[in-house]
Amino acid sequence: MALNPVLGKLVSKRVVLASASPRRQEILSNVGLRFEVVPSWFKETLEKSSFTAPYEYAVETAKQKALEVANRMHVKHQRTPDVVIGADTIVSVDGQILEKPVDKQDAYRMLSRLNGKEHSVFTGVAILHCCSKDNHLEMEITDFYEETKVKFSELSEELLWEYIHSGEPMDKAGGYGIQALGGMLVEYVHGDFLNVVGFPLNHFCKKLAELYYPASKQNVQHKKCDSMPSVDTFKNLSDGKSESSDFPEHKVSSKLDSSGMCSSGAVYTSENSSTVRLGFTVPLGNQNGVSQSASKLPSKILELMDGFRASKALFVASKLKIFDHLKDKGPMKAVDVANDVGTSVCGTERLLDACASLGLLEKTSQGYSNTDSANTYLTSDGKYSLHGYIIHSNDHLWPLFTNLESAVKEGSRQNHRAFGKKADDLFKDYYHSQEVKQRFMAAMHSIAHLTARDVATAFDLSKFKSACDLGGCTGALAHELVQVYPNLKVTVFDLPEVIANTSYFQPSGQHTAPVTFVSGDFFKDNLPEADLYILSRVLHDWPDEKIHVLLSKISAVCRPGCAILVAEMVLDDEKKNRSTALLQSLNMLVQTEGKERSGCEYQALLEKHGFTNVKIRITGNLLDWIAEYEIRRKKRCRKKKKSMVIEKKRISQSYEEEVFTASNFECPYKKLEPPCPVVPLLSHRKLQLSPFYSIVLAQFSDIQKSPMM
Ligand SMILES: Cc1cn([C@@H]2O[C@H](COP(=O)(O)OP(=O)(O)OP(=O)(O)O)[C@@H](O)[C@H]2O)c(=O)[nH]c1=O
Known part of the structure; x- marks a missing residue:
């Protein structure tokens, strides 16, 4: 032996x-x-x-x-x-x-x-x-x-x-x-x-x-x-x-x-x-030059091939509000669910079985019921509901993505093919009808709410007295910020069509006074005064030229000590590893003139407007990267890192990238509430779309504002 x-x-x-x-x-x-x-x-x-x-x-x-x-x-x-x-x-x-x-x-x-x-x-x-x-x-x-x-x-x-x-x-x-x-x-x-x-x-x-x-x-x-x-x-x-x-x-x-x-x-x-x-x-x-046996199943490729089926099963179950029904009445048999939502029994049973196999539902001899995750994220009224974003994915992103081939061939967005009309402006598309606008706002609210705690606590922002969330939509991030920083006043600045519809999304029973809403177009109108300007999921909507317009406007109103906080997905510099962000960039291709960018690319854009010494930190949230740039030399942030740094590498002379695992990253402010869990809902996400992968936090610059500003 x-x-x-x-x-x-x-x-x-x-x-x-x-x-x-x-x-x-x-x-x-x-x-x-x-x-x-x-x-x-x-x-x-x-x-x-x-x-x-x-x-x-x-x-x-x-x-x-x-x-x-x-x-x-x-x-x-x-x-x-x-x-x-x-x-x-x-x-x-x-x-x-x-x-x-x-x-x-x-x-x-x-x-x-x-x-x-x-x-x-x-x-x-x-x-x-x-x-x-x-x-x-x-x-x-x-x-x-x-x-x-x-x-x-x-x-x-x-x-x-x-x-x-x-x-x-x-x-x-x-x-x-x-x-x-x-x-x-x-x-x-x-x-x-x-x-x-x-x-x-x-x-x-x-x-x-x-x-x-x-x-x-x-x-x-x-x-x-x-x-x-x-x-x-x-x-x-x-x-x-x-x-x-x-x-x-x-x-x-x-x-x-x-x-x-x-x-x-x-x-x-x-x-x-x-x-x-x-x-x-x-x-x-x-x-080693040896071909793999053809008999081996390339399981991850097969999973990717099937990913859209899982996504669509989730979308349809959400659209039919099956998770809402099961939350109220579960466990339920397929026939009862079908009767309630007005669908066929055989189709409903297959959908429920598929959802159970994907871990969204539990199936027992009593029938189907929601898993804890489904109760938290998939019902339409939960605090952390993703329902809005799922419906947006089904109704808006799905038709756009079916035209991905044309988008790739033409290098441009596909709104005209998907919806039969050409939009001059990205948001005109969303705001042309009340229904689409509400749906889009609900989607943005879902994601903003789910990620707000991480955005708010990625850095110690307690030194700022006022903030302006540009494109802040329903105010989900603003409300989180004022909870975390009781001395902060936040102005949400967004288009008039948005501001007129924010009341539905305001938190009940929360002190809302420090959050105010101001309507305007950040490309054209005067920006409200603030110590901190926030751009969360905004820059990726726009091409470089427009970003320069926006950044120069912000830079013009910045006083010494002002800062910008940016929250975006960030691509790795070689653009080959962060699938979540890379797929998000395709998402931007099919619907906007914008794109996701790497840390270096954001850095270059920002430096042109006097923002340097960028730090980027991966935080482990669905959302993205978060950047804070100081425009004038200021005392460096002394927040003690309790976090377990998995890897810290100097990317360039002027910004650092730090990678944390979500479970190890501890911001003192995170203790206020359990950190917001990350919910990768699609079956194929775990191949490379890991929740612990794609979030980078950038922090600080401390050079003098350049004379050109
Ligand atoms: C079913 C069964 C399990 N176990 C023990 O269950 C723990 C699982 O927990 P884990 O998280 O995998 O490991 P851990 O004990 O927490 O250790 P760690 O690897 O440090 O996480 C392990 O201990 C196993 O032996 C038994 O001893 N006998 C059994 O019949």
Whole structure:
């Protein structure tokens, strides 16, 4: 038996287990692996509804746990580990993910759900091969998952409570430990027992074999659509010396993608695993010159192909207000939903099933009901409702996007094709009818409200006494700002057609006096006086020429100490990584003369008007990047960074980009309320549209306003 060669490959490496789980430590040390334990600080708070399948959540969490440790160890100038292993175990029953119970009642809730039924235990594992080049962390990520089916016997309440009082459930996914007392609850186990305990050792070894002995991989026939790993055995491996490359198998340079999210070059090695080199250029399906087997399903491409179906299912369910119905009356059978909303039973049932499979609904024997996320974000009246934006996406963006091909060919917007009329001005399109205007305002309100806390707290703005939110629409950001900064007065400046319709969106029971609304056209009219000018999702609507007009107007009214806060998505300078922003740029192509821009491009625009020393920070929100520029030399912001900097790199002489993970970024003001969660609703978003990826915060300039201003 040649077991040693597989783990032997790790003998000379500094291996770190990014896990506090004593079970994982035991499983790995039992087979002679030598490793350090550095528990991850990554908070297991990924939005579950953004994953189409439970195992994807486990894999992503495992990856984030490992990335956090690798980055932390690298940043702290400790010796960078060679290999970091992260894992996450979850229990999945009826499409729901169960993690560790928070208290006894929660344990009871979990065990009751498992009682008498079969469930799946998924463990996601991430193996990071790391190296430090020029003090830059480069990594190759391999991840996979293992599924084991477990069935519980029918258990009495008394037994469940007795088990809960034993204390065993509390630190275990699903609230039980199969390796101890919990074993008595289990009728059968199908699959890897150790996977249930917390670490799929067999699959792990096969994965190592695949990584360190690539030759054997090519001999393997992959099975379609099952959970077999890509190397079916590792027992015949010879004990050859490992290659002297930094990463196993491939001598490619890999660059840290600061968020750790997949960028280019994903190489799919089996149905339930993948290897990704961050920032490298090996084309899909071709590594070491060997074509990937045609029998392997390119699952992420397939997911992208289907992405529009998921989007449309969400749009239609929202349009039919199914989430509203289910919030009031759920659980409901398909036939009752169909009767309520006036649709066919067969069509409604399929739509509901699709929504349940996408994690938007829960399906039980009683019928369909909303998930927590659906209640919060998809009902039309919730505080954080995205309903307005979803309807806007369906009614406005969808027709525009169907003309993307023409937009790409012609390089211009497609309003005339989508809606049969040519608009001279972007907003004339929206405001030509009351209905479209209300819909657009509701959409902007959804996004602004959802992201307002992050925009407001990205910097310490407490030194400003007055702010003017240019194009501030319904005042969602303004109201958040005055809550966070009680001494701030905010003027919302927008077109008269908008200002006339803002009353519907005003928060009830909130002190609204510090927010006032002034109507005008910021290209033509005088701007209200303010210490801070805010441009949130404004600049991307316009071409450079118009931005210059606007910035020069702002610059003209700026006094010493004034500043601009900009909130936009920002492209990475090479324009290849931030899919959310890149797709948003296509979105601008089909409907505006504007575009998304990179940090450098914004910097260049701003510098022309005396705004320099730009700082950009990725914050981890749906919205975008946030920039603050001071126009005159002023005391630097002394806000202490409590945040965990994942990567901080100087992009140019005059601005810095800082990358944070949302869960680690802590602004003192964020404590006022739980940070606004990010809701990637489309199934394909997680490929590259990670919520932890695309938000950059820029901060400060401190040069004198140039004489030309
Ligand atoms: C189903 C089951 C789970 N577990 C333990 O449940 C924890 C899952 O939580 P996690 O978040 O994956 O890991 P953790 O313990 O929080 O550690 P960390 O990796 O630091 O997040 C792990 O411990 C597992 O062993 C058992 O011990 N026996 C079982 O039958």
